[in-house]
Amino acid sequence: MPTRPLVTDYASxxxxxxxxxxxxxxxxxxxxxxxxxxxxxxxxxxxxxxxLLTIVGAIGMMVLTGFTGQISLGHAAFIALGAYTAGILGxxxxxxxxxxPAAGTVAxxxxxxxxxxxxxLEGLYLAIVTLGLLYLVAHLxxxxxxxxxxxxxxxxxxxxxxxxxxxxxxTLRPPLEFFGLSLGxxxxxYFLFLAVALLTAWWSKNIQRSNTGRAMMAVRDHDMAAAVxxxxxxxxxxxxxxxSAFIAGICGALFGFQTQYLSVETTANLQLSVIFIAMIxxxxxxxxxxxxxxxxxxxxxxxxxHAVGPSIPLVSTLPQADQxxxxxxxxxxxxxxxxxxxxxxxxxxxKRYFALWPFRY
Amino acid sequence: MDTFLQLLLSGLALGAIYAxxxxxxxxxxxxxxxxxxxxxxxxxxxxxxxxxxxxIGLPWGLAVxxxxxxxxxxxxxxxxxALRPLVGRPIFVTIMVTIFVGMVLRxxxxxxxxxxxxxxxxxxxxxxxFDVGGAKVWTNxxxxxxxxxxxxGLFFVLIRKTRLGVAMRAxxxxxxxxxxxxIPVGRVFAMTWFIAGxxxxxxxxxxxxxxxxxxxxxxxxxxxxFPAVIVGGLESPVGATVAGFGLGVLEVxxxxxxxxxxxxxxxxxxxxxxxxIMIVVLIVRPYGLFGxxxxxxx
Numbered sequence: 001m002p003t004r005p006l007v008t009d010y011a012s013x014x015x016x017x018x019x020x021x022x023x024x025x026x027x028x029x030x031x032x033x034x035x036x037x038x039x040x041x042x043x044x045x046x047x048x049x050x051x052l053l054t055i056v057g058a059i060g061m062m063v064l065t066g067f068t069g070q071i072s073l074g075h076a077a078f079i080a081l082g083a084y085t086a087g088i089l090g091x092x093x094x095x096x097x098x099x100x101p102a103a104g105t106v107a108x109x110x111x112x113x114x115x116x117x118x119x120x121l122e123g124l125y126l127a128i129v130t131l132g133l134l135y136l137v138a139h140l141x142x143x144x145x146x147x148x149x150x151x152x153x154x155x156x157x158x159x160x161x162x163x164x165x166x167x168x169x170x171t172l173r174p175p176l177e178f179f180g181l182s183l184g185x186x187x188x189x190y191f192l193f194l195a196v197a198l199l200t201a202w203w204s205k206n207i208q209r210s211n212t213g214r215a216m217m218a219v220r221d222h223d224m225a226a227a228v229x230x231x232x233x234x235x236x237x238x239x240x241x242x243x244s245a246f247i248a249g250i251c252g253a254l255f256g257f258q259t260q261y262l263s264v265e266t267t268a269n270l271q272l273s274v275i276f277i278a279m280i281x282x283x284x285x286x287x288x289x290x291x292x293x294x295x296x297x298x299x300x301x302x303x304x305x306h307a308v309g310p311s312i313p314l315v316s317t318l319p320q321a322d323q324x325x326x327x328x329x330x331x332x333x334x335x336x337x338x339x340x341x342x343x344x345x346x347x348x349x350x351k352r353y354f355a356l357w358p359f360r361y
Numbered sequence: 362m363d364t365f366l367q368l369l370l371s372g373l374a375l376g377a378i379y380a381x382x383x384x385x386x387x388x389x390x391x392x393x394x395x396x397x398x399x400x401x402x403x404x405x406x407x408x409x410x411x412x413x414x415x416x417i418g419l420p421w422g423l424a425v426x427x428x429x430x431x432x433x434x435x436x437x438x439x440x441x442x443a444l445r446p447l448v449g450r451p452i453f454v455t456i457m458v459t460i461f462v463g464m465v466l467r468x469x470x471x472x473x474x475x476x477x478x479x480x481x482x483x484x485x486x487x488x489x490x491f492d493v494g495g496a497k498v499w500t501n502x503x504x505x506x507x508x509x510x511x512x513x514g515l516f517f518v519l520i521r522k523t524r525l526g527v528a529m530r531a532x533x534x535x536x537x538x539x540x541x542x543x544i545p546v547g548r549v550f551a552m553t554w555f556i557a558g559x560x561x562x563x564x565x566x567x568x569x570x571x572x573x574x575x576x577x578x579x580x581x582x583x584x585x586x587f588p589a590v591i592v593g594g595l596e597s598p599v600g601a602t603v604a605g606f607g608l609g610v611l612e613v614x615x616x617x618x619x620x621x622x623x624x625x626x627x628x629x630x631x632x633x634x635x636x637x638i639m640i641v642v643l644i645v646r647p648y649g650l651f652g653x654x655x656x657x658x659x
Binding site: 065071117120121123124125127128129131132133135136139140142143144145224270271274277278281314315317318322325326329330332333336337340 | 396443446447450452453454456457458460461462464465468471472584587588590591595625626627628629630632633636637639640643644647648649657
């Protein structure tokens, strides 16, 4: 098993693809993600799309909680704001390349507005305050039904937002022709989501390797020590809230495109926030890899629950969504109890085992 | 004036329930620095178990007692299985674990009891009440107030006067030192969770009396007691009590006087109003009204 070459200078420490094996891994990875939409059934294609948008949301959470150490239960509020922005702009016949950044910007403005709360509060108090803000956002969305549809919900007219042409329904629109390949609606979404997810992952990698990211990690590890060393914790926390909210808003817009229908219960609810935190814990806190791995594991648990659930007595009487939740909750609890570093920790142990093979120590 | 008195009294009754719920949070937080997000499910367990115990023929008082004990045991088991191994890990991890334990418990409740609402039995006529200065007071409200006051009193006696109470306070202030001094910290944790579970069951029983129906969704009400815990300060039972009563009254008053003023925005505004108060209080006092400001060093 090849190991990483000796790091001799700063540039090689920061390199995204430090050696041949990383590059090989990337090529394999790209080949897989590019073939998925053409071989997957519509069920698995929908799961892939969900996974990609979940990855975006998890990276947003990772910037705030994993890098900066701020526990926020308000992530769903950012997602809801982004989703509703995309939905409203979609209703105004805006194309997707306007709706996505706009969704991010609206959420980011809200994030910057609640960032200052984090300056005086920490840990549990911050978590509960962000939970309160989540309820306020849900209340706001419900109290302006003219704009958001209120309790009825809001349709996201994807045929305007996505294709940028005035077709009446998705089924009427012919598949997009692209280098002789014909792309259906789900496949178009897949490539859009893939592009957004890759850009977000790259952005988060860059944050992590830059001055801002190092400041975030310093604040996470000890904000007073960071302040003593000249890092401005206030500025760093507000930046983290802004970036995290921006990414979450984009995730919300993608969520809107994917589900095509938004309601306050499915977007601005506590469980969504909790699931995102659980994902990054499951994946491994503090790395972009962890966010991606956590999102993938989370999305794979649902089909697994569908496959396994019906054969377990008692569990099979539950609704399918509850079966998936049960499996996910038990996985997270078990993981927190036995493997604090999540999937990343398991991966590192496997890597070390093979790097040292046949010697165990 | 009559309306105001009426509102004040129903606010106090709601506040009594909030105070009971908040006290459960504070008891656990003080001893083990865990904020128990699964507390809502304990409420639901307590209420549903009471319903079941009366259905199998136990008299009401005994049913409530049995439900308190079984909820207490459940809480102690949760602590032993899911939280004891996490002692010393960051607060963040315990938040996650309690939230997910809550999810699992909610699903187990659906498995055991289904999702149909049930009526909460009361030993007195649920519609009965009497007049106080022109305002009608429900027997339910009086019972909730009296029980909450009694429990709070008993709890203060427990932590001030008994051996267990002293051990709980010692554990709260420093786990390692307590262990070194021979206090069985593990057993103190178990007892603490047991007591918190009993409070939760009682809170659930009285909570179930007001809409007169009990179902699995009851647990979500605990989310509305969060502001009371935070406004009071996480370490302070006095704070939880004061804030619980205060927020209960404010919520009812807001529903009557503030909601109509706000037009469209005011619909159900009282449900988020405690959170607004909480945010304002925390901006001024980041550790709550009665919380201890922690001193940190680099």
